[in-house]
Amino acid sequence: xxxxxxxxxxxxxxxxxxxxxxxxxxxxxxxxxxxxxxxxxxxxxxxxxxxxxxxxxxxxxxxxxxxxxxxxxxxxxxxxxxxxxxxxxxxxxxxxxxxxxxxxxxxxxxxxxx
Amino acid sequence: xxxxxxxxxxxxxxxxxxxxxxxxxxxxxxxxxxxxxxxxxxxxxxxxxxxxxxxxxxxxxxxxxxxxxxxxxxxxxxxxxxxxxxxxxxxxxxxxxxxxxxxxxxxxxxx
Numbered sequence: 001x002x003x004x005x006x007x008x009x010x011x012x013x014x015x016x017x018x019x020x021x022x023x024x025x026x027x028x029x030x031x032x033x034x035x036x037x038x039x040x041x042x043x044x045x046x047x048x049x050x051x052x053x054x055x056x057x058x059x060x061x062x063x064x065x066x067x068x069x070x071x072x073x074x075x076x077x078x079x080x081x082x083x084x085x086x087x088x089x090x091x092x093x094x095x096x097x098x099x100x101x102x103x104x105x106x107x108x109x110x111x112x113x114x
Numbered sequence: 115x116x117x118x119x120x121x122x123x124x125x126x127x128x129x130x131x132x133x134x135x136x137x138x139x140x141x142x143x144x145x146x147x148x149x150x151x152x153x154x155x156x157x158x159x160x161x162x163x164x165x166x167x168x169x170x171x172x173x174x175x176x177x178x179x180x181x182x183x184x185x186x187x188x189x190x191x192x193x194x195x196x197x198x199x200x201x202x203x204x205x206x207x208x209x210x211x212x213x214x215x216x217x218x219x220x221x222x223x224x225x
Contacts, residue, residue: 041217042118042215042216042218043157044215058212090157101162101206102162103159105158106156107154108154
């Protein structure tokens, strides 16, 4: 039962470097999301996608980019990493239909920018 | 601007006690979800409430959605150490499935 899989689990990045957080889901969900969770601040939506080829900004998109070339994959790209991007990143997916919208989260990716 | 206010932020109780966590907003939500998150893991959905005034029970957990769909509460009866974790409420606005999360309530239940 894979569900939502994120890689890497932990990563240290230097200021100004770039990297991609990978996310894949095997539940054929149409919706996918990227959230970041800072200590004591809850989760904030970075980007989301309602289907392959469609992406949209969430609450805190600056410094990030996403793509959704397939239903399964939703990578998050960090360009020119900054210390403010040190956080825990969660990818999530859901089957958004008239019966409901249960969101399944991955286990998280801990990113430190130094 | 924090649209969803959760209280209390921290709660430490003894096994067997009851507790209530509150989630309040000035905004109306189409649905409200409660999640539980353990250290090193992602949030796991406990329940979704959709209708104003709705009450849902999950074993010792009782969830209520306010009549105006602006607030919600989670009540745990006879708390157990296994209930320890971070409880998050999240409101859904519109039809895109985007959730606005509260900051969470960190619950510790001591044996």
